[in-house]
Amino acid sequence: MDEISEGSISWGEVIGPGVRMRRGGKLLPPLIPNRELKFSDLQKNRPILEDGDSILTGPGSMTSLSASGYEDRTKKLPASTMLSIFPNSELKLGVGGYEYTAKNEHRVCRTITRVELVRGIFAVDTTGELLTPRAEFRHPLEGRYASDRSTGFLSIEALADGSTYFYTHTFCTYGGLDVAARKGGRHFMVVPPRDPKRDVPVFQKEGAVMAEGIYVKPFTQTDERMQKIAKYALTAGRDVYGVKDADEIIHQGEQNARNMPQNIDMQAASIGAAMEMALKLKGMNKAELMALGVSAEQAEQMQKSAAGMDEAKMKEMSAKMQEGFGQMQESMKKMQAQGYDFGEMARKGAIGAKRMSDRNQKLTQEALAELAALPPYPPLKAEWKKA
Numbered sequence: 244m245d246e247i248s249e250g251s252i253s254w255g256e257v258i259g260p261g262v263r264m265r266r267g268g269k270l271l272p273p274l275i276p277n278r279e280l281k282f283s284d285l286q287k288n289r290p291i292l293e294d295g296d297s298i299l300t301g302p303g304s305m306t307s308l309s310a311s312g313y314e315d316r317t318k319k320l321p322a323s324t325m326l327s328i329f330p331n332s333e334l335k336l337g338v339g340g341y342e343y344t345a346k347n348e349h350r351v352c353r354t355i356t357r358v359e360l361v362r363g364i365f366a367v368d369t370t371g372e373l374l375t376p377r378a379e380f381r382h383p384l385e386g387r388y389a390s391d392r393s394t395g396f397l398s399i400e401a402l403a404d405g406s407t408y409f410y411t412h413t414f415c416t417y418g419g420l421d422v423a424a425r426k427g428g429r430h431f432m433v434v435p436p437r438d439p440k441r442d443v444p445v446f447q448k449e450g451a452v453m454a455e456g457i458y459v460k461p462f463t464q465t466d467e468r469m470q471k472i473a474k475y476a477l478t479a480g481r482d483v484y485g486v487k488d489a490d491e492i493i494h495q496g497e498q499n500a501r502n503m504p505q506n507i508d509m510q511a512a513s514i515g516a517a518m519e520m521a522l523k524l525k526g527m528n529k530a531e532l533m534a535l536g537v538s539a540e541q542a543e544q545m546q547k548s549a550a551g552m553d554e555a556k557m558k559e560m561s562a563k564m565q566e567g568f569g570q571m572q573e574s575m576k577k578m579q580a581q582g583y584d585f586g587e588m589a590r591k592g593a594i595g596a597k598r599m600s601d602r603n604q605k606l607t608q609e610a611l612a613e614l615a616a617l618p619p620y621p622p623l624k625a626e627w628k629k630a
Contacts, residue, residue, distance in 0.1 A: 248352070256307050257289075259303045279487055281486060296338070305607075309325060324371060325367070326365065334361055336443075337355065356372065368394060371569065373595065375405065377405040377452045382421075398412065458623045493590060529542045
């Protein structure tokens, strides 16, 4: 039976040797950084996240996660999370989802439903619950799209005593942000929902949730520490070729581009063969299909799919596709005859991207070092208190 993913959680960058997980009270071995793994081995070396897992980062280390899917099988409410975890930080995740079987297909969705920031510095945008020891960030409006219902992109720091500083980056047209104190029942709508017919820009805001109340600063008085955290939240960890076999990937891409005219022949032949096979299977009964090694269930599904095939239309479509491939191949061969080297152009583009990746890696390491040496937050003023 085929399994179809309707939502998944993916690891992004793992930078530095100090990214670890805690599961069931047990601290697992550090994750291997991207730079020490081949691209094809990245996800193989990343644990599948489970409900209640914690992620911890040590000095000079960071990681990122992303998730997309739906809240339930009705697919009416999208669910998404983007998350960066900076050095010396810890969070705990809620993981949920659903699975069901329909029409001989097993559909699975796994998403992040809750993000609990225990301590440290984070960049996060989620449609799930977002908590710190003192604060809860709420998205009170349930719109059609995930961005309508998300917290918006936030930089957040949870201090050792639970005090929470936050900075708003972007908000969707319809969304809002309600910040609540987990103890005491105080809350404040930092960014109110906007009327899409009279939309106006929302300026970034810095705020804090303390034991004594919720504070929001004027845009012009953002603290130096939070300014730098917000800056690095947008830039750190953007590493395109941050893998062990980056040079091999560039070389393979160059060869594939250089052989593109020949590869078109293979693509055309493959599509043509697939069309012929589909028409051949259309004329087989269930027993004949099972003799090919498929299950009875698969044979029935193949028969149902084949029943709707229009042989004349399929042949017409195949002919048009073959004609299109032929024209594309002829055009590329003319370009090659005039001296255009597809492989060289692909190589130059990839080398440029790798240089940017190496530069980003260097900037990220500098940013991580600077984050560790930031000055403390200055005292909050009474006039900034909102609740």
